Amino acid sequence: MAAMSRVLRAAAAWAARRAGGAGTTGITGTTGITGIGPRLPGTLVPVRHSGDHGKRMFIIKATSFYDSRFLSLLRFYLFLTGIPVAVLLTYINVFIGEAELAEIPEGYVPEHWEYYKHPISRWIARYLLDPPEKNYEKDMAMIDVEMKKSELRLLELEARRLMRHRGDGPWYHYETPDKNLVDNSRKATPDN
């Protein structure tokens, strides 16, 4: 189909050139410049294009507006905090550097943050977290409170059991009606 249309177009151009060429040479006969006269539509026309870009084309493709907007926003928000964090980490790792392992000197008790290697871990242990000794003591205090509570509860249960059993303690007193109110006339005779 494309070949057919090109053949038809070439045939039309040849016919037009023949008509145009014969007309011009017939009328003037001197200039001999072909291709100036009026032409039929759909014929090939010589057009000068710039050498480096070529013919300007309107390329039809799907929109990349949303994709490029997304990627641009993604880059923006990632780098907004990413670049300062990267600069900070580079500064810390290059100019401050990690700690070196050493034997504990005689008579020296290291602080609790001096057991970490990286400067950021040391900083976090020093300023943000509790020392592990304090954590240990907190856990032990909680255990101690629970221990005392459980001891007291066991003692209370034992005391309740004994007082209920022996009846000689301040607990487990029940109000009973007065024995003088009891009517014993029913049981006064043996035949009831």
Place this chain on the structure above:
Amino acid sequence: MPEDHDWEAYKVPPTRTPVSERTTSVPNPVNYFQTAFNYVLDTPITFIRGWIERWQNKNKFYYYHQKFRRVPDLSQCLEGDYLCYYEAEAQWRRDRMVDQEIVEIVRERMAACKQREGPNQFQNCAKEMQLLEQVTKAYQDRYGDLGYHGNARTCLMKQKHRMMEERKAAQEKQ
């Protein structure tokens, strides 16, 4: 930068690379690759690393390995003394971590020996193999099948069962 481990702790045996006899006059291309690598990669990186080290040596600071005091074991705790239980439990967990690292180190030595010896490994690595066997057997006996929820109490119970089995076996032997 990750530090190398302490080379003095376990001296690697000297390599037994045989001296090569040159049979051709063609120079070894490996030397050219070596010099190229040195000039292109090694020297700049070493220079930068040296510069960074000089900068970091201006204010040096150190870190230490924490030494924990020994506390009474779980078998020395009175019953119901939950504070003693807590301390014994913490100590047991630290000891288990240390034992895991010991097994790891012995296993690495075995792997290094195998890599060094190659086809002679079964003869030349006998000491390392024996040590690995002992250490793993000991670890399995002590911490073996306790599972994820193993704690000092379950470990003590396992030891108790082991001692009962030994006593029963000793009695049956008589």
